[in-house]
Amino acid sequence: MSAKTILRNSVARLIFQMGITRPERCSRGRLSIVTFHHVLPEADRQAYPYSGLVVTPEELDAFLTYFTVHFDCGALAAQHERYLSGETPARPLLALTFDDAQHDNYSFARPVLARHHVKASFFVPVVAVERQKLLWHDRLGFAVLTLLKQTHGGREQLMRILATAGLSASGPHSMVSNVVGAAKELTLEARLRLVEALAEAAGATPAPEFARLMTFEEIAWLAADGHEIGSHSMTHCLMPECDDRALAYEVAESRRMLQARTGQPIETFCYPNGNADARTARAVAQAGYRRAVTTTWGNNGQDADRFQLLRYDMVARRVQDSSGKFVPAQLAFRMSGFYPGLGS
Numbered sequence: 001m002s003a004k005t006i007l008r009n010s011v012a013r014l015i016f017q018m019g020i021t022r023p024e025r026c027s028r029g030r031l032s033i034v035t036f037h038h039v040l041p042e043a044d045r046q047a048y049p050y051s052g053l054v055v056t057p058e059e060l061d062a063f064l065t066y067f068t069v070h071f072d073c074g075a076l077a078a079q080h081e082r083y084l085s086g087e088t089p090a091r092p093l094l095a096l097t098f099d100d101a102q103h104d105n106y107s108f109a110r111p112v113l114a115r116h117h118v119k120a121s122f123f124v125p126v127v128a129v130e131r132q133k134l135l136w137h138d139r140l141g142f143a144v145l146t147l148l149k150q151t152h153g154g155r156e157q158l159m160r161i162l163a164t165a166g167l168s169a170s171g172p173h174s175m176v177s178n179v180v181g182a183a184k185e186l187t188l189e190a191r192l193r194l195v196e197a198l199a200e201a202a203g204a205t206p207a208p209e210f211a212r213l214m215t216f217e218e219i220a221w222l223a224a225d226g227h228e229i230g231s232h233s234m235t236h237c238l239m240p241e242c243d244d245r246a247l248a249y250e251v252a253e254s255r256r257m258l259q260a261r262t263g264q265p266i267e268t269f270c271y272p273n274g275n276a277d278a279r280t281a282r283a284v285a286q287a288g289y290r291r292a293v294t295t296t297w298g299n300n301g302q303d304a305d306r307f308q309l310l311r312y313d314m315v316a317r318r319v320q321d322s323s324g325k326f327v328p329a330q331l332a333f334r335m336s337g338f339y340p341g342l343g344s
């Protein structure tokens, strides 16, 4: 742990004890929204390319224990409407969201949510679910991991493919995270070409079973539990890259299909990768949604744009001490207006 992190964590504990960062004080009168992706046991997290996107069921349980003490928790549609009506409960409003419709949301998050009597929102990339085909960043991630594990020239092959795409694997994170970050800068066509080239080079090794997406049947069960289902587009494309026609398809068709599959009104849109601009937000509004969420860090006040709501991404290791124990003060600090005063 760096000296800066140790200092920041000490300050977080101190000001939490003083009550300064307690949600009841800092987040009152605002709508906080938290984001999760995968919920997987530790062994699966180790085998997943982007461990920062995974919390274990035990970690999710710790998050929910904290949230239910300090916040009034629920699905986004309900919490947002309460917020808009001017409700300011003693425990501030918080909405829980899960992106990408991973199967583990059904198998691992659902029972934890039930135990805490909390409803959440699940955002579904419709075509990926329909075809049961992994999202491009997962296909890329598993292909890179497979190539790195190959003893006979896998790494060289990976470097050759990256060079052909004009990318480098260097950067501040793990190699696979650097590659996915660089791939996001490519045009849609070049990115898909890269994913196909990597998948082909990695061979027929199937992605592990834990990485699969939910089925529509499982999604309908979540809806029947009282959870909110929202759209995460048709193809999980980066929306600002789409022309007007593609944009209309991504937002309107996904809404129509999800309404048909769940029998629930689909009112919330979640921008893939959080990418939104004024034009995409307009398309979402025109398609009949009532709100949309980005991945921009923060909570929402009365001046919030309902089609570009801010969210807090939940990364387990950032709210744990060096032994992996959940530290409420660190989460409170991150979700207070004081963060990131001492750096991230």
Ligand SMILES: [Zn+2]
Binding pocket: 099, 100, 232, 236, 272, 273
């Ligand atoms: Zn996504």
